[in-house]
């Protein structure tokens with residue numbers, strides 16, 4: 729895996745997302761894990777790590793929303809005002825770490841990351857952002873109307889429920905993680921199984937079964 733891909737300009741990167749062709753070989757393992765762990769709602773949470781402008785790691789839990797249709801791209805929703813959006817602008821590369829407790833397997837997915845916001849003009853990405861907004865519960869949508877995250881809590885701050893708009897507010901963003909390297913560790917094997925998937929410049933995947 730080369731880090732040079734992280735220097736892709738954002739429009740180029742977003743177009744690249746949409747051009748992905750074949751589904752990656754790790755997709756079936758991840759789909760199986762999601763299916764087998766579906767009775768545990770927290771199976772859709774993973775940890776997403778970014779790099780701050782100062783070069784420090786930053787990690788937080790997020791909810792996997794879906795794959796961007798016909799791609800290998802993971803989507804997450806977030807607030808434009810959150811620190812991770814500034815991290816991504818400074819360093820558009822991230823790693824997700826996802827552990828499935830029932831099947832006892834971990835996926836680490838690393839690659840370019842991009843934010844789709846209100847100003848994006850690409851029709852497919854606009855649609856994807858709108859679809860993600862519509863898929864959210866009313867409760868989840870409320871948060872995007874709350875006062876600025878991580879600012880001091882004012883006693884008069886308004887967190888009261890309000891009518892949500894059909895169009896997402898400017899604060900609502902769709903985050904796209906495009907895995908270029910995937911490390912799948914299955915603790916259940918005897919011995920454990922570990923498979924590394926690496927995206928190649930010719931749009932293929934190299935698959936290596938390695939020691940755990």
Ligand SMILES: Cc1cc2nc3c(=O)[nH]c(=O)nc-3n(C[C@H](O)[C@H](O)[C@H](O)COP(=O)(O)O)c2cc1C
Pocket residue numbers: 773786787788789790791792804805806807810811812813878
């Ligand atoms: C279970 C759980 C799920 C979460 N899901 C999301 C999410 O999907 N998107 C998001 O932006 N923050 C989510 N959060 C909040 C983040 O973990 C984090 O606190 C927030 O996004 C601010 O992070 P930042 O300052 O690094 O941007 C979730 C937190 C928890 C505990």
